[in-house]
Amino acid sequence: MKSVDHASIPVHAGILRVIASIPSGCVASYGEIAERAGLPGRARLVGHVLRATPGNPSLPWHRVIRADGRVAFPVDSRAHREQLRRLAREGVRPTAGRIDMRRFGWQRDFDLDAQLWGPSPRVRATHAAQ
DNA sequence: AACCTGACGTTGG
DNA sequence: CCCAACGCCAGGT
Numbered sequence: 001m002k003s004v005d006h007a008s009i010p011v012h013a014g015i016l017r018v019i020a021s022i023p024s025g026c027v028a029s030y031g032e033i034a035e036r037a038g039l040p041g042r043a044r045l046v047g048h049v050l051r052a053t054p055g056n057p058s059l060p061w062h063r064v065i066r067a068d069g070r071v072a073f074p075v076d077s078r079a080h081r082e083q084l085r086r087l088a089r090e091g092v093r094p095t096a097g098r099i100d101m102r103r104f105g106w107q108r109d110f111d112l113d114a115q116l117w118g119p120s121p122r123v124r125a126t127h128a129a130q
Numbered sequence: 131a132a133c134c135t136g137a138c139g140t141t142g143g
Numbered sequence: 144c145c146c147a148a149c150g151c152c153a154g155g156t
Contacts, residue, residue: 031139044151048136
């Protein structure tokens with residue numbers, strides 16, 4: 001029976017809450033999750049929490065990827081394929097093995113580069129809806 | 131306590 | 144592009 005530090009419960013809950021709020025069709029890095037959870041620099045903790053999290057069907061764990069746009073699991077591993085499969089189902093597909101954070105990143109809204117290279121389809125759709 | 135290993139990220143060479 | 148070195152810190156040995 002693994003014991004969990006009592007004081008860490010809110011921390012874990014906060015991280016899980018942030019992950020749960022990642023919109024479908026988007027991805028966020030471990031570091032970004034940590035920041036949004038008020039824990040800057042604690043990217044690894046996000047990984048620990050996910051690893052320790054029981055299979056929760058309502059948790060979009062597949063939307064969490066590394067900052068370099070690659071899936072954290074080893075290529076050709078079961079989990080890796082599963083994650084890409086889930087992402088593909090939401091329209092998120094890697095290009096040359098990496099997911100383009102410019103297009104699919106949760107931060108796209110105030111991505112300055114988007115101002116230079118043009119808004120992504122997702123951003124256009126968002127603006128059109130407003 | 132000491133050391134190792136990660137579902138990480140950044141920087142520098 | 145690859146690699147090493149840190150910074151980070153929870154868990155396992």
